[in-house]
Amino acid sequence: MACATEVVKEIPVEVVVEKEIVKTIEVPVVETIVKDLDPGELVLYSGRSESLVGNIVEQFEEVTGIDVQVKYGKTFPVATMILEEGSNSPADVYFAQDPGGLGVLVKEGRLIELPGTITDRVADWAKPHDSKWVGISGRARTLVHTATIESADLPTSLDDLTEPKWKGKLGWAPTNSSFQTMITGMRASWGEEKTRQWLTDMLANEPIAYPKNTPQVAAVAAEEISIGLVNHYYLHRFISEQGDKFNARNLYLSDGGPGSLVMVAGA
Helix, strand or coil, rough: CHHHHHHHHHHHHHHHHHHHHHHHHHHHHHHHHHHCCCEEEEEEEEEHHHHHHHHHHHHHHHHHHCCEEEEEHHHHHHHHHHHHHHHHHCCEEEEEECHHHHHHHCCCCCCCCHHHHHHHHCCHHHHCCCCCCCEEEEEEEEEEEEECCCHHHHHCHHHHCCHHHHCCCEEEEEHHHHHHHHHHHHHCCCCCCHHHHHHHHHHHCCCCCCCCCCHHHHHHHHHCCCCCEEEEEHHHHHHHHCCCCCCCCECCCCCCCHHCCCEEEEE
């Protein structure tokens, strides 16, 4: 009986102790959980325009809960800004229109190596060996031509565009960054001399210069020119708005090379 009496006396003591412990740790645990769930903020410096990537940023915010602060600009000026800001740059991510801008930051040691959990998801052709960035999207160079041209009459290489039959019937956008990237691709694969000769021969064919790619596609459809040197997706924009009867089609050159160059936008 004495033992039973002792047990009864101990039970209230244990209950009181347990209640005290719960009261002591309850608030800190809740506070810690709230801190861990805070998604934070991400600063993105984008060399791609808001019209192209704004929706992607919004989707990322919705999925992750992370607030993204974006500074938009042109690829190389944005890269220069990051270099000028140095270690004080608030940028967490740099999104470039093409590898050139990324290469500038890699050379200056401004990009860190990405983990395999990121790089392993990306095809080998869309990432460098040093894993300092990964491709996000690709833009293919192509020729856009009037739909009424017979396939047998179409060029099969960039060299074919220098033939006299195309004199006054070509369009290009020499100040456009994608065109300039294509020329860089020519210099890398053809060499300086052949690239210079191609440009000379093209000028002899009196191509019409446009400020960018969109008006080239419109000019082809209106048969103001027969062929334009553009990126692949511009035609698809017109077709999505005007339907398959739109009087233009893309031609992907069968010989590959700079005329079929895929330009990777990456971060």
